[in-house]
Amino acid sequence: MRIIQINVYSAPLPVLGGTYRMASGSIDFVESTLVEVIADNGIAGWGETCSNGPVYQPQHTLGARAAIQEIAPGLIGEEASSIRSLSRRMDARLSGHNYAKAALDIAFHDLLGRSFGLSVATLLGGALTDRVETYYSLVVGYPNETARIAADKVLKGYPRLQVKIGGHDIENDIETVHKVWEATAGKVRIAVDANRGLTVAAAIQLSRSCQAIPIVLEQPCNTFDEVASLRGRVWHPVYLDENTEDQNVVLRAISLGIADGFGLKVTRLGGLSKMTAVRDMCAIRSLPHSSDDTWGGDIIAAACVHLGSTVEPRRFEGAWIAQEYIDGHYDSANPITIREGHIAVPQGPGLGVKPDPGIFGKPIASYG
Structure with a gap:
């Protein structure tokens, strides 16, 4: 079984219901x-x-497409049954750019699963559950409104909430955390995610001011070293997210003991192959983590859910997908959807989803 063609498509994904706000900026549209x-x-x-x-x-976006342009021609004619060999081939064609290689890596898993009648979860070691937790991300806002949305999401069955902070005065962030905690009455797990938006001093102040509230601080500061300096100075577990650019960073964080868990992104780490290795590193140290991505439709959502289903449930922090913020699905017959705060693991071979014919129009690039 050899690769004979690679097509690249573009899918516009306007943000549904307004602007998605984080400390690092606002998003109205992604591609x-x-x-x-x-x-x-x-x-x-x-x-x-x-x-x-x-x-x-x-x-x-443009970086991903340029990287695929460098890599794809060298994959034509390659044996498709060895994902490890294909990974080596991609690295031989281009250094870095894990997020672009991730799209191809996911496709290799889908192709292999479909060819042999196996789900991607089976290829990754086997599912431990038939549905995974997800969590709702509360965008940066004002305390009362954020708390109102949080209470609504508890009623809808979400077992975990991520509260975005940053971009406001630290007093506003502290008030938001207290209001969310009061509104949810301890019924959900809460991660407070600054997306690198706090100084070390502000992170310590927030943790001190919310000392009685059982929260996780997710990527409070910008750099690895800033987060490392928080060890022993805050009252809450600290998770790394944006700093986890590759497997080595995760390994270093584990070995130095600076992370109590991780918010992991499949494409940032380079795809399912590399995420599986990180999953196993976290298992060795009993470290909780998520199986997320930054954005995207049914394909990346399915990849996150398949990987998430192979993680020991007690350590799993959820698979975040963008379904709440985008309109429609790539696969109208087998869409990836959130129901009562959980996502069913797709059935069928490969990813279990396949874009409707012609949904993306003509390819923006083809190789082979």
């Missing part, structure tokens, strides 16, 4: 990049990568 990898047996696998604009992280 996802999808790849279709076709083998000589006629079977195709799909992958996706979607950045949160050009500021949230170094990854960006």
